[in-house]
Amino acid sequence: xxxxxxxxxxxxxxxxxxxxxxxxxxxxxxxxxxxxxxxxxxxxxxxxxxxxxxxxxxxxxxxxxxxxxxxxxxxxxxxxxxxxxxxxxxxxxxxxxxxxxxxxxxxxxxxxxxxxxxxxxxxxxxxxxxxxxxxxxxxxxxxxxxxxxxxxxxxxxxxxxxxxxxxxxxxxxxxxxxxxxxxxxxxxxxxxxxxxxxxxxxxxxxxxxxxxxxxxx
Numbered sequence: 001x002x003x004x005x006x007x008x009x010x011x012x013x014x015x016x017x018x019x020x021x022x023x024x025x026x027x028x029x030x031x032x033x034x035x036x037x038x039x040x041x042x043x044x045x046x047x048x049x050x051x052x053x054x055x056x057x058x059x060x061x062x063x064x065x066x067x068x069x070x071x072x073x074x075x076x077x078x079x080x081x082x083x084x085x086x087x088x089x090x091x092x093x094x095x096x097x098x099x100x101x102x103x104x105x106x107x108x109x110x111x112x113x114x115x116x117x118x119x120x121x122x123x124x125x126x127x128x129x130x131x132x133x134x135x136x137x138x139x140x141x142x143x144x145x146x147x148x149x150x151x152x153x154x155x156x157x158x159x160x161x162x163x164x165x166x167x168x169x170x171x172x173x174x175x176x177x178x179x180x181x182x183x184x185x186x187x188x189x190x191x192x193x194x195x196x197x198x199x200x201x202x203x204x205x206x207x208x209x210x211x212x213x214x215x216x217x
Contacts, residue, residue, distance in 0.1 A: 001030060005072055014081035016074055019065060025080055026066045114142050148217055161214055168210045172203075 008014065019025060064083045068074065104117040104126055113130075117123050130136055142150050151158045169175040 001069075001071070005069065011085065013085045014066070014083050016068075016079055017065075017082045019078050019080045023063070023065050026064065028066050028069050030070070109146060112146060114145055161217060164217075165214060168214065171210075172207055 065080045066083060067080055073079075102117070102119040102122050104115065104119070104122050106113065106115045106126070115123060115126060127136075127138070131138075141152055144150065147161075147164055149160050149163055151160070166175065169177065
């Protein structure tokens with residue numbers, strides 16, 4: 001507890017002050033947590049970093065007062081702490097911690113890589129570092145990813161499979177067909193032709209598989 005209080009005061013998270021009339025005060029309490037060791041199944045060494053007092057670095061936009069922690073009271077009963085920065089369990093703490101953070105998100109599927117973030121310089125630096133490491137092709141703004149069309153505009157990011165659907169129709173000779181509401185004529189009865197030529201099962205599986213992929217994506 002001493003270390004936590006020392007960390008809070010070192011970070012200038014709060015200042016002791018008299019409670020203004022009409023101001024609300026938030027209660028504080030000590031929370032203890034038991035942490036368990038992780039098991040390394042592949043016999044790899046696991047390393048860990050933790051940001052010291054992470055939530056204590058976030059700046060607050062409003063005036064917030066808290067009671068003094070039990071066992072660390074100073075002054076009279078009317079003395080409280082006015083927060084200068086976010087405190088643990090404060091509902092504003094997570095947002096205050098991330099609000100000024102630079103974020104880079106990278107998604108990699110085999111050799112297809114897409115990335116985004118909230119800082120252009122960071123994204124350019126990431127691209128440059130990748131191009132120095134490997135031979136890369138800069139495709140600019142994402143238009144296709146894993147066969148899915150992507151449209152980016154001021155209204156948002158949209159995905160569709162219009163191109164893939166047209167390719168399916170062309171592949172199976174149906175690019176000039178008319179649309180129908182049902183895959184079979186209502187009331188149609190099918191009968192097996194014992195003397196007929198067997199259909200190509202592989203073609204049937206390809207057609208069904210293509211439609212299933214289109215439906216899933």
